[in-house]
Amino acid sequence: MKIRPAQKADAASLAALSIEVWVGTYLKRGVNSFFAEFALSEFTTARFEALLQDGQDLLMVSENEEGIDGYIRLAEDRIAPVDGLSDLEIVTFYVQPRHQGKGVGSALLNIAIDYTREKGRQSIWLTTNSENTTAIDFYLAKGFEQVGVTDFRIGDQAYPNHVLVLNTSP
Template sequence: MSIAIKKCTLEDSRKLQEISYETFNDTFKHQNSAENMRAYLEKAFNLNQLEQELSNSSSQFFFAYVNDELAGYLKINTDDAQSEDMGDESLEIERIYIKYEFQRDGLGKYLLNKAIDMAREHHKKKVWLGVWEKNENAIAFYNKMGFVQVGTHSFYMGDEEQTDYIMSKTLI
């Protein structure tokens, strides 16, 4: 299996929208109402929103290709792009989304390590992320990778308030 990483640009906005819809929907549709899923997808992944995020110099997106097929993506945030104020010494991993058929192949670990490498390149001392309290597989994965829960924050799926665990890892 060969993995390649490509930094996303504005020209990738439609492809980013497609993979965002697919991966988010596949991951969370079974635990949320169709109405709340639709509302969230339309708000978070409309082209205007994605183009704004792609244009923010404090956010970066990376596509992951497995054997030349788009398999997933990573979004990281620093400075004022972070979804919570975690300070200048932190890097947020906002999204690691992987297509269903590529899950359990080590791609999540690969993208997580890419984010940690980027944090070190930017002289950050911590990486952090939010993960839904009901996403037990993701929580177990992040625990295994050295993340610990340091708090919670609200996440809105349509009109439903949900709780995300804030998990952090200190870099050595």
């Protein structure tokens, strides 16, 4: 496993990985057009190319001998849905299911923690679907605490998400 900054050439791989993880995690009973349209419009090569070109966010990938198997994206100046949190958010944190439990997520999270400390922040936060027990269990095991609930919105639909925070003070 190699952890490195994402490059523009990774955009298509990041889009494909995102679709795989998102569909596999959230669409348990079939794929309808509402969710398909969201995933196909949200996770595109062009969006990742623009994100990487912009350079505002930190986007790190885990790469094995065949390709990218996970990534983490951090953004600054984010308004947290709960008062008192830092402005540093883990926007996206995806690891292919077949690579979970192999240290990929832990390695990527360690990069995020180091980055948080380098930026002088005392904590980092994220949201995750309230039904995504695999992710929630991972975060809690890594020291995150649930500090609230917010909604993830797709159009006029709302889905409850846990707000989790990790204190990164040494």
